[in-house]
Amino acid sequence: xxxxxxxxxxxxxxxxxxxxxxxxxxxxxxxxxxxxxxxxxxxxxxxxxxxxxxxxxxxxxxxxxxxxxxxxxxxxxxxxxxxxxxxxxxxxxxxxxxxxxxxxxxxxxxxxxxxxxxxxxxxxxxxxxxxxxxxxxxxxxxxxxxxxxxxxxxxxxxxxxxxxxxxxxxxxxxxxxxxxxxxxxxxxxxxxxxxxxxxxxxxxxxxxxxxxxxxxxxxxxxxxxxxxxxxxxxxxxxxxxxxxxxxxxxxxxxxxxxxxxxxxxxxxxxxxxxxxxxxxxxxxxxxxxxxxxxxxxxxxxxxxxxxxxxxxxxxxxxxxxxxxxxxxxxxxxxxxxxxxxxxxxxxxxxxxxxxxxxxxxxxxxxxxxxxxxxxxxxxxxxxxxxxxxxxxxxxxxxxxxxxxxxxxxxxxxxxxxxxxxx
Amino acid sequence: xxxxxxxxxxxxxxxxxxxxxxxxxxxxxxxxxxxxxxxxxxxxxxxxxxxxxxxxxxxxxxxxxxxxxxxxxxxxxxxxxxxxxxxxxxxxxxxxxxxxxxxxxxxxxxxxxxxxxxxxxxxxxxxxxxxxxxxxxxxxxxxxxxxxxxxxxxxxxxxxxxxxxxxxxxxxxxxxxxxxxxxxxxxxxxxxxxxxxxxxxxxxxxxxxxxxxxxxxxxxxxxxxxxxxxxxxxxxxxxxxxxxxxxxxxxxxxxxxxxxxxxxxxxxxxxxxxxxxxxxxxxxxxxxxxxxxxxxxxxxxxxxxxxxxxxxxxxxxxxxxxxxxxxxxxxxxxxxxxxxxxxxxxxxxxxxxxxxxxxxxxxxxxxxxxxxxxxxxxxxxxxxxxxxxxxxxxxxxxxxxxxxxxxxxxxxxxxxxxxxxx
Numbered sequence: 045x046x047x048x049x050x051x052x053x054x055x056x057x058x059x060x061x062x063x064x065x066x067x068x069x070x071x072x073x074x075x076x077x078x079x080x081x082x083x084x085x086x087x088x089x090x091x092x093x094x095x096x097x098x099x100x101x102x103x104x105x106x107x108x109x110x111x112x113x114x115x116x117x118x119x120x121x122x123x124x125x126x127x128x129x130x131x132x133x134x135x136x137x138x139x140x141x142x143x144x145x146x147x148x149x150x151x152x153x154x155x156x157x158x159x160x161x162x163x164x165x166x167x168x169x170x171x172x173x174x175x176x177x178x179x180x181x182x183x184x185x186x187x188x189x190x191x192x193x194x195x196x197x198x199x200x201x202x203x204x205x206x207x208x209x210x211x212x213x214x215x216x217x218x219x220x221x222x223x224x225x226x227x228x229x230x231x232x233x234x235x236x237x238x239x240x241x242x243x244x245x246x247x248x249x250x251x252x253x254x255x256x257x258x259x260x261x262x263x264x265x266x267x268x269x270x271x272x273x274x275x276x277x278x279x280x281x282x283x284x285x286x287x288x289x290x291x292x293x294x295x296x297x298x299x300x301x302x303x304x305x306x307x308x309x310x311x312x313x314x315x316x317x318x319x320x321x322x323x324x325x326x327x328x329x330x331x332x333x334x335x336x337x338x339x340x341x342x343x344x345x346x347x348x349x350x351x352x353x354x355x356x357x358x359x360x361x362x363x364x365x366x367x368x369x370x371x372x373x374x375x376x377x378x379x380x381x382x383x384x385x386x387x388x389x390x391x392x393x394x395x396x397x398x399x400x401x402x403x404x405x406x407x408x409x410x411x412x413x414x415x416x417x418x419x420x421x422x423x424x425x426x427x428x429x430x431x432x433x434x435x436x437x438x439x440x441x442x443x444x445x446x447x448x449x450x451x452x453x454x455x456x457x458x459x460x461x462x463x464x465x466x
Numbered sequence: 467x468x469x470x471x472x473x474x475x476x477x478x479x480x481x482x483x484x485x486x487x488x489x490x491x492x493x494x495x496x497x498x499x500x501x502x503x504x505x506x507x508x509x510x511x512x513x514x515x516x517x518x519x520x521x522x523x524x525x526x527x528x529x530x531x532x533x534x535x536x537x538x539x540x541x542x543x544x545x546x547x548x549x550x551x552x553x554x555x556x557x558x559x560x561x562x563x564x565x566x567x568x569x570x571x572x573x574x575x576x577x578x579x580x581x582x583x584x585x586x587x588x589x590x591x592x593x594x595x596x597x598x599x600x601x602x603x604x605x606x607x608x609x610x611x612x613x614x615x616x617x618x619x620x621x622x623x624x625x626x627x628x629x630x631x632x633x634x635x636x637x638x639x640x641x642x643x644x645x646x647x648x649x650x651x652x653x654x655x656x657x658x659x660x661x662x663x664x665x666x667x668x669x670x671x672x673x674x675x676x677x678x679x680x681x682x683x684x685x686x687x688x689x690x691x692x693x694x695x696x697x698x699x700x701x702x703x704x705x706x707x708x709x710x711x712x713x714x715x716x717x718x719x720x721x722x723x724x725x726x727x728x729x730x731x732x733x734x735x736x737x738x739x740x741x742x743x744x745x746x747x748x749x750x751x752x753x754x755x756x757x758x759x760x761x762x763x764x765x766x767x768x769x770x771x772x773x774x775x776x777x778x779x780x781x782x783x784x785x786x787x788x789x790x791x792x793x794x795x796x797x798x799x800x801x802x803x804x805x806x807x808x809x810x811x812x813x814x815x816x817x818x819x820x821x822x823x824x825x826x827x828x829x830x831x832x833x834x835x836x837x838x839x840x841x842x843x844x845x846x847x848x849x850x851x852x853x854x855x856x857x858x859x860x861x862x863x864x865x866x867x868x869x870x871x872x873x874x875x876x877x878x879x880x881x882x883x884x885x886x887x888x
Contacts, residue, residue, distance in 0.1 A: 196690050201644065202637045208693075209631035215624045222623065222787050230793055254802040261789045261806055268618050268788065271630075272691045365644050366690065367683045371652055380676040384683055 049121060049151055052105050054080045057092055061103065066146045067156060071096030085165075087112035087412060088119065088297070093159060100159035101146060106297075112412075119216055121153035123297040126214045128155055130299035133207075133274060134186075137193040141186045142293050160292055163285040170281055170318035171325060171416045173335045180342040182291035183284070183311060184349025191304045192357040194274035197364045204364075208271055208301045217298045221277070225402060226264035229409040230257050238409050242427030246434055247409060259441045260405075263398045271301035279307040280314040280403070280414075305395025308350060312396060312450075313403030313437070315343040317414055319457055320433040324420030336461070340454040347396070347450040351389060358385050394444040397453070401441030404433045432460040471543060471573055474527050476502045479514055483525065488568045489578060493518030507587075509534035509834060510541065510719070515581060522581035523568060528719075534834075541638055543575035545719040548636045550577055552721035555629075555696060556608075559615040563608045564715050582714055585707040592703055592740035593747055593838045595757045602764040604713035605706070605733060606771025613726045614779040616696035619786045626786075630693055630723045639720045643699070647824060648686035651831035652679050660831050664849030668856055669831060681863045682827075685820045693723035701729040702736040702825070704836075727817025730772060734818060734872075735825030735859070737765040739836055741879055742855040746842030758883070762876040769818070769872040773811060780807050816866040819875070823863030826855045854882040 052060060061067055062075030071078055077096055084091035084104075088111050092103040106124040110117040128148045135142050143158035169176060196204055228236055230251055238247055250256060276283070277298030285292045319339045322332040358381075362369060372381035407414045408430045417433075420426035436457055440447070447453060474482060483489055484497030493500055499518055506513035506526075510533050514525040528546040532539040550570045557564050565580035591598060618626055650658055652673055660669055672678060698705070699720030707714045741761045744754035780803075784791060794803035829836045830852045839855075842848035858879055862869070869875060 196687070201641070201690070205634045205637055205640070209634040212627045212631040212634070215627050218627070219623070227790060227793060231797060251797070252799075254799055254805065257793055257799065258802055258806045258809065261793065262809065265618070265788050265810075268623070269692055269694045271693045272687075366687050368649060371649060371679055371683065375653060375673070377674075377676055377679065380680055383676065384680045387680065387684065388687075 047151060049108075049153060051090060051107060052092065052103065052152075052154070054082055054092070057094060057103065061094075061156070064147060064156070067094070067101060070099050070101055070146065072098040084111065088123075095159070100161065102143070102157050102159050104155045104157065106153035123214070123217055124148075124153035124155055125150055126211060126217070126299050127295070127297035129210065130274065130276070130296035131155070131157075133194065134190050134276070134293070134296065138186045138189040138293075141182065141189075141291070142296075160285050160287075160294075163287045163290070163292065166281040166284040166286050166291075167314075167318075167415055169286060170315075170339065171321070171419060173322075173325065173332060175335070175338055176286045176291065177289040179286060179291050180345025181349050183293075184346045184351075185353050186291075186293055187279075187308050187311070187346070188350045188353035188357060190276065191273045191307060192354055192361070195272055195304070195364065196366045197358070197362055199364055201365045207274060211274060211300050214277075214298070214300050217277070218300050221298060222264065222268065224410050224412065225406045226260050226267065228411065229402075229405045230260055233410075235411040236409055237411070237413070239423055239427045239430055242423060243408075243430060243434075246431055250405070250409075250434065250438060253438065255442050256438050259398060259444070260402055263395070263402055263441070266303045266395060267306055267399075268302075270303040272304050273301065275300055275302045276307050277302070279311045281311075281318065282414075303392075303395050305392045306399050308347070308392070309396040309399025309401075310403045311346065312343055313400035314407075314414070315339055315346070316400065316436065316453075316457055317404055317407060317433050318416050319343075320429045320436075320461065321414075321416035321420065323461075324417070324422070324425050324429050340457060344450045344454055354389065354392075355385060358388075397440040397444040397447055401437040401439070401444070404437030404440075408434055432463065436460050469573060471530075471575060473512060473529060474514065474525065474574075474576070476504055476514070479516065479525065483516075483578070486569060486578070489516070489523060492521050492523055492568065494520040506533065510545075517581070522583065524565070524579050524581050526577045526579065528575035545636070545639055546570075546575035546577055547572055548633060548639070548721050549717070549719035551632065552696065552698070552718035553577070553579075555616065556612050556698070556715070556718065560608045560611040560715075563604065563611075563713070564718075582707050582709075582716075585709045585712070585714065588703040588706040588708050588713075589736075589740075589837055591708060592737075592761065593743070593841060595744075595747065595754060597757070597760055598708045598713065599711040601708060601713050602767025603771050605715075606768045606773075607775050608713075608715055609701075609730050609733070609768070610772045610775035610779060612698065613695045613729060614776055614783070617694055617726070617786065618788045619780070619784055621786055623787045629696060633696060633722050636699075636720070636722050639699070640722050643720060644686065644690065646832050646834065647828045648682050648689065650833065651824075651827045652682055655832075657833040658831055659833070659835070661845055661849045661852055664845060665830075665852060665856075668853055672827070672831075672856065672860060675860065677864050678860050681820060681866070682824055685817070685824055685863070688725045688817060689728055689821075690724075692725040694726050695723065697722055697724045698729050699724070701733045702836075703733075703740065725814075725817050727814045728821050730769070730814070731818040731821025731823075732825045733768065734765060735822035735829075736836070737761055737768070738822065738858065738875075738879055739826055739829060739855050740838050741765075742851045742858075742883065743836075743838035743842065745883075746839070746844070746847050746851050762879060766872045766876055776811065776814075777807060780810075819862040819866040819869055823859040823861070823866070826859030826862075830856055854885065858882050 057080045058075040058078045079095050081093045083093055090105045094101050106121045108121055109115040110119050131142050131145055145157050147156040192198055276296045277300050283295045319336050322336045326332040367384050417430055479502045480497040480500045501517050503515045505515055512527045516523050528543045530543055531537040532541050553564050553567055567579050569578040614620055698718045699722050705717045707716055741758050744758045748754040789806050839852055
């Protein structure tokens with residue numbers, strides 16, 4: 045590879061990467077026999093699948109701009125560096141849940157990793173109505189393990205502080221979250237779009253909703269300042285790959301230190317939106333009802349597993365500087381440690397609901413929408429699905445300290461689903 | 467100066483620093499005419515006063531260990547680097563409130579700065595019963611200005627993130643706070659000491675107090691993870707120099723990004739302790755009552771000024787990424803911005819009380835005590851003063867979300883003062 049950054053193409057990839065022994069070992073020694081496809085359907089990067097006689101690999105390369113928008117919106121190549129460092133940490137904290145890394149080239153902003161096949165992006169399944177065994181459990185475990193183990197409850201603090209400093213440089217991608225998630229949906233920002241005119245009235249109402257806007261900014265302050273753990277940073281259902289019974293988490297280039305509830309909340313928000321999108325994809329009225337129930341069950345499973353695993357790690361792996369056993373268990377005060385755990389879970393829960401609500405808004409009102417809604421061709425039907433998500437999102441963000449558990453949240457989602465108003 | 471670190475001495479200082487033009491300009495050109503005193507009475511560093519025919523300067527040099535303990539407790543020289551970077555930022559954020567910097571030498575871990583004279587360390591005045599004009603106001607302004615202007619409410623976020631990363635490396639001094647402030651007082655840690663046997667019963671009671679220990683750990687989690695602003699990090703009454711009508715803040719080597727309420731709380735906690743120490747220094751019963759009232763009035767003034775100035779900066783200087791005017795004032799929602807401000811002040815208030823309470827505990831139960839208590843020779847009297855501070859500290863830490871304002875806190879302090887039990 046040359047010493048200067050240059051984007052790969054289908055035609056140059058085999059030649060440029062053909063000398064890498066790690067790739068030859070996996071694909072076969074003769075690069076002339078490799079085939080290359082470009083499959084990037086995300087918003088930011090080049091993604092190639094390279095296959096040879098022995099097997100395949102994925103080559104992901106950052107572009108110096110936002111792919112979705114073009115070179116008018118530059119974006120640092122260093123995001124590949126953050127993704128690489130996040131992936132290697134997640135692999136240790138949640139073994140088996142992220143693709144294996146074969147090679148990283150910082151100058152080329154390029155990561156070569158495991159080719160997951162026959163996996164698909166979860167979002168496609170949620171649109172198509174496909175179930176995946178163990179999805180909720182894996183995602184709950186992934187969240188609990190990565191988020192607990194990247195925090196001061198678990199890590200040696202000098203290491204955590206050095207990781208905090210390392211990821212604090214991920215300014216450009218953070219800026220996207222800071223603006224597009226927390227601000228833009230709540231005023232008439234340039235890049236916004238929504239289903240119009242059907243949603244115009246509701247959108248105006250939300251933008252005039254003082255309690256909602258204050259909640260969104262408090263949540264933004266938490267995202268910006270509560271450096272509790274290394275986040276995935278973009279944990280929606282487009283960052284999850286699934287096959288019949290395996291779940292893998294990809295694309296942590298938005299990694300940053302932030303509040304534990306951010307990843308969990310973004311994830312939950314995307315499941316709730318997928319639920320509200322179901323009537324838009326039903327072949328006949330009610331034909332997706334059972335699948336909708338499965339989505340809600342999975343949502344409940346994610347939180348339940350997260351809570352159980354987080355509690356287990358709290359009891360077994362609390363080796364960091366916070367809530368030290370020398371103050372609690374070692375003094376015969378096990379219940380004090382449990383009291384502190386309950387407080388922490390309450391805080392994480394409120395953040396989770398808040399971030400879920402905001403995520404549901406920005407995906408309907410902001411720049412980056414979700415495919416499950418966007419592919420509903422009947423605009424009235426689409427607006428009706430989206431309106432329900434918007435209303436529940438508002439409820440979650442503003443009442444994040446009031447709602448008690450995920451069963452209640454999913455009951456609210458079902459109630460909304462039965463509502464007839466647009 | 468040589469390229470390798472070497473501690474200065476009274477005898478070598480004039481020769482080693484004699485070529486610095488900045489020093490010659492201030493002291494006089496002939497270093498042979500300079501006089502040098504070593505005056506460091508803190509726990510960590512060498513501090514020299516250098517005077518010449520034209521004037522004076524202070525030379526502060528870090529030692530590679532904790533001065534209070536000796537070379538068995540190594541401490542990185544880099545703390546001078548953090549102090550320098552904190553001082554230069556504070557000078558911009560709160561003009562006139564910190565000593566002017568003349569020179570910084572990173573290798574020698576050495577800062578040359580303004581010689582404040584005839585200033586004394588505030589703690590000495592609080593023991594001696596001396597009043598200082600404008601003290602409460604200056605400290606309230608200093609807190610509001612440095613803490614608001616170092617945050618995402620004011621700074622350009624890329625700069626804030628880069629400062630966050632810079633100060634995140636201040637691991638060793640942070641470690642002192644993390645252990646000595648939040649943990650050690652609450653179990654039988656090696657370096658602890660307290661007035662014994664008089665306080666033994668109360669100490670045992672506090673160490674068995676589950677709600678208190680949980681509160682202390684939640685506050686520790688906030689200190690470690692809520693990276694809201696650049697803190698002074700050690701803002702007690704030994705870090706403040708005063709003369710009759712001028713107040714200056716020194717010694718920010720513990721600077722780190724943390725919660726706004728930490729500096730304010732540590733400061734308030736030290737004033738409340740000074741209040742409880744007064745009977746120990748009274749020439750006759752009641753002779754310090756009026757001075758005690760002045761301390762409480764100053765405490766109230768600090769918070770009132772902080773609140774007023776923070777609110778003014780919120781309204782005039784909210785140029786950062788949080789609570790942006792484009793979402794509030796620009797939309798005709800000025801009250802939404804005020805609602806968000808009230809929420810933030812409530813949060814800062816609860817943190818302030820919590821950190822004040824913990825500070826009052828660690829200064830009586832931990833390693834680093836305060837002179838106002840330590841110099842009370844009658845152990846029964848000392849224990850009685852300390853016990854009141856310990857009890858109020860517990861009240862503040864555990865009930866930080868319940869107590870309403872600083873008048874109420876100071877009324878509680880007066881109530882405690884009148885209590886007769888030891």
